[in-house]
Amino acid sequence: MLVADCEGKRIDAFTAQKGPTYSCPECRGEVVLKKGRKVVHHFAHKPPTTCTWATGETRAHMEAKAIVADALKTRGLRVELEYVVNTLPGDRRADVMAWSPNGQLIAFELQHTPIGIDEIERRASSYASANIAQIWIPFLSPKVWDEGYPHNGGWFVQRYTPRSFERWVHGLNGKNGMWMYDPKEQEFWLGRLASHQQYINETSWFSEGGEENFAGGYYKYSKRFRELTLNGPHKATDLRIAVSTRKAFSTAGYNWPAARIANLTLA
Ligand SMILES: [Zn+2]
Known part of the structure; x- marks a missing residue:
């Protein structure tokens, strides 16, 4: 996913910086910011997760x-x-x-x-x-x-x-x-x-x-x-x-x- 919550605000993976704790807007679980070279910047749930927003993307x-x-x-x-x-x-x-x-x-x-x-x-x-x-x-x-x-x-x-x-x-x-x-x-x-x-x-x-x-x-x-x-x-x-x-x-x-x-x- 491309958007997470950070201290009560929505933030997208392009503007987000490593450091703060990000959470999934749906399940409130922690998500990790991925800023790789090949894959578009995004957030990924920390496994294990049962969140529906974590699948199929x-x-x-x-x-x-x-x-x-x-x-x-x-x-x-x-x-x-x-x-x-x-x-x-x-x-x-x-x-x-x-x-x-x-x-x-x-x-x-x-x-x-x-x-x-x-x-x-x-x-x-x-x-x-x-x-x-x-x-x-x-x-x-x-x-x-x-x-x-x-x-x-x-x-x-x-x-x-x-x-x-x-x-x-x-x-x-x-x-x-x-x-x-x-x-x-x-x-x-x-x-x-x-x-x-x-x-x-x-x-x-x-x-x-x-x-x-x-x-x-x-x-x-x-x-x-x-x-x-x-x-x-x-x-x-x-x-x-x-x-x-x-x-x-x-x-x-x-x-x-x-x-x-x-x-x-x-x-
Ligand atoms: Zn989630």
Whole structure:
């Protein structure tokens, strides 16, 4: 984690110095400041710990939070890492919270690991109820680079299997598309999913009466695959935030609340 408590105050691992005692805002247990060369500065729980904030955190996730926060700070915005929103279900921390100049709160959810549809819908509804704008940014899987190819100045994957939460995020954003993060290059891509058509091969067989029958020989929409178009890459510092509102909508298996959503736009 990137933020700890020190003498009653929140402090991030970048400004913290070795010496004082730091504690976890969740379990109050002692955490150790890690200022290494390779890994982003962070706090780690002293083992053993049963704290839920001590598990599941990856270096890539911490890096992504730091990159987004730095870019927003450079623009003069108030920014808090791992900001606690008391009404959030489950982990009450937004990865990054920003305040627009007119006071609009904007939560960044950098999704390194898959999240269940129920959970993402509960979280999204919670942000919406609190009038906090939200943006969900899935991490790109390395498979995307193996399975795709350069196309129109961007990247194209013809047979992409979106994870359920990615379909949900894409649906939340509608025509804005879905921003995605490449942890290897630390860059952002604007992704769009489109229907993928599969060609069903023509087959023929003879019925008992000796007539020849034909089937196939046409395209059908794939349920599993989508075409993924990625536009980019872009550095976090090249992106600006635009907030808009969307109406509630439901479709088979997915629900989106009426919400304020944040979109990234090119400067
Ligand atoms: Zn803890």
